[in-house]
Amino acid sequence: MSTQVEPHSRPRVEGPREAEILEAALAVLAEVGYDRLTMDAVAQKAKASKATLYRRWNGKVQLVIDALQHDHRQHHYTEQGVVDTGTLRGDLIDAFCGHGGLTDKPEVDAFGAILTAITRDAEFAEAFRTQVLAPKLAGSKALFERAKERGEIRADVDIELLAPALAGIVLHRFFLVGERPTKALIENVIDQIILPAAGVSHPTVR
């Protein structure tokens, strides 16, 4: 195969090379926003050729979505792989304060660009909601379902409503008031709002 004869003229995009390109895409997204992000700019940032990018991604929608998914894949915060700390409080802190969580700088920096893209680009909005957000929400719901099963939270808790609330409260503070998410803020929201709303009056771990 020609890829083996001329590895540099036909690089395969996978493994560490793929990761570099996806991280470059996230960086460019945070820097210039979605509107102004181009395949060219990402290629330049990743020191790759534009042709290399196009061999793997057909355009910027999928490149950016993959970059956002990549960030989450490195973490365990998905329906399949949530860490079980034994308490809802521990699970939430683990999910929201780790890599790919809300305290993660590249993630949060890109979020302004993501919100703009959602309001302006219906194709991106659809791809983001189904490919990035849905697994994230499912992961969050799984934590609450598990807590309900072990009797830690009220049996009638509306998980559909409560599971996304933590992210909503924290991101609202970030965008509207300019307060960056910290572990202390997230713990505070969990202890003051999420757990009381779930009927956990005395958090098991403090």
Place this chain on the structure above:
Amino acid sequence: MSTQVEPHSRPRVEGPREAEILEAALAVLAEVGYDRLTMDAVAQKAKASKATLYRRWNGKVQLVIDALQHDHRQHHYTEQGVVDTGTLRGDLIDAFCGHGGLTDKPEVDAFGAILTAITRDAEFAEAFRTQVLAPKLAGSKALFERAKERGEIRADVDIELLAPALAGIVLHRFFLVGERPTKALIENVIDQIILPAAGVSHPTVR
């Protein structure tokens, strides 16, 4: 004064005329976003001359901020003028579901543009936070303070954290999941999350 001799060549911008221009600004904001909003486009929408606009506003930052404030001034949802329904639940529904609230269409339509402008334009972000958001947050906090004073909510409720939570949860659902704010959703968040977090286990009005 020449303004009285030639009223049409030097229109004073106030009253219903001001309101028309501010409503036009809000409509243009929702249509094209903050980046692409120009004094020209607003003038055209309001059937006013650009000169008329510049007599009253020195640029688009203040025009848009005034348009957003105007929307709130028509409503009572400010620190000075919150309606007292007698319960926190009633007060919150009144504040969030009335004109200028989260169920108000022009308000919510403009919000995507506002978020984008906040992340891209530091001058707008500062003006929005101090002139539009701060009075709104103060109004929301006043409702919780009043509830605390009459012993309706726990004395140790962190109002700074809880007062903006309702808007955060509802706007997060709107932007990320695409769910438009409705009175039913807002009541649900109040009953399932806000009141339990405030220690009101049995809402006084249902």
